[in-house]
Amino acid sequence: CFSKMNILITGSSGLIGKLITEGLGDKYSLTCLDRKGGVDILTDPLGPYFTDIDTMIHLAANPSPFIDEEEADKNVQIAKNLINASRKYGVGRIINASSINVYPYMDLFKGGEKLTRETGLSPNLRFADGSYARAKIKVEGLFEKYCKEKKIPLLNLRLGCVTPDDMPSRSSGGHVNPLDYKIHLKHKDLIDVFKKGLSCKGISSYVCVSEKDGFVDDSVRFPI
Numbered sequence: 001c002f003s004k005m006n007i008l009i010t011g012s013s014g015l016i017g018k019l020i021t022e023g024l025g026d027k028y029s030l031t032c033l034d035r036k037g038g039v040d041i042l043t044d045p046l047g048p049y050f051t052d053i054d055t056m057i058h059l060a061a062n063p064s065p066f067i068d069e070e071e072a073d074k075n076v077q078i079a080k081n082l083i084n085a086s087r088k089y090g091v092g093r094i095i096n097a098s099s100i101n102v103y104p105y106m107d108l109f110k111g112g113e114k115l116t117r118e119t120g121l122s123p124n125l126r127f128a129d130g131s132y133a134r135a136k137i138k139v140e141g142l143f144e145k146y147c148k149e150k151k152i153p154l155l156n157l158r159l160g161c162v163t164p165d166d167m168p169s170r171s172s173g174g175h176v177n178p179l180d181y182k183i184h185l186k187h188k189d190l191i192d193v194f195k196k197g198l199s200c201k202g203i204s205s206y207v208c209v210s211e212k213d214g215f216v217d218d219s220v221r222f223p224i
Helices: 015-024 069-089 105-110 131-150 178-182 187-197
Strands: 006-010 029-033 055-058 093-099 154-159 203-208
Touching: 006 015, 015 029, 015 187, 055 069, 069 131, 093 131, 105 178, 131 154, 131 203, 154 187, 187 203
Parallel strands: 006 029, 006 055, 055 093, 093 154, 154 203
Antiparallel strands: none
16 A cells, blocks of 8 residues: 655665665655666656656765766766756655765864854865765755755755664774764664655755764754
């Protein structure tokens, strides 16, 4: 028995996509759009996947924080193509998977500061030259501009670190950095974020991490 809500999930075969698809599949009607399913968002027609879609969950992108500027530009173009399809076929809500890397969180943590609602967006340079994060910031802006224009809800989710084994990431030496505990996002919490996001109204952005009352202030942390 499906809800009336029809959800399009882009990038459904990635780690987060699989978790979200499994977490939502028993209650909602899902349409999956993914390169592994034979669709290239950069080049293929998208219309058939946008029929009667109430909410688009956008995950599709090169997920490596080490990508160069050329690959990061592809992530931006993917978002532009999805916005064009949303405009043509009508989508009632957008949930965009952004990243905690839109903040210089490593510098904040080292300086003993909290990540708050007042913290400005600035690419985290912990990885490569920050191209990945700059693309995330640009994509957030593109979706915000579009959703304001169309007067539809948007939720930019600045996701913390999600790992295959559901544990905080480890350094090459096998040790967990204290910061990695602070930015970790557990599978269960990830799914809860997206479930709650399906009822979001207006345009908003949140950081999504599992730790409460920690490095990420409650003013900006998604309430899970």
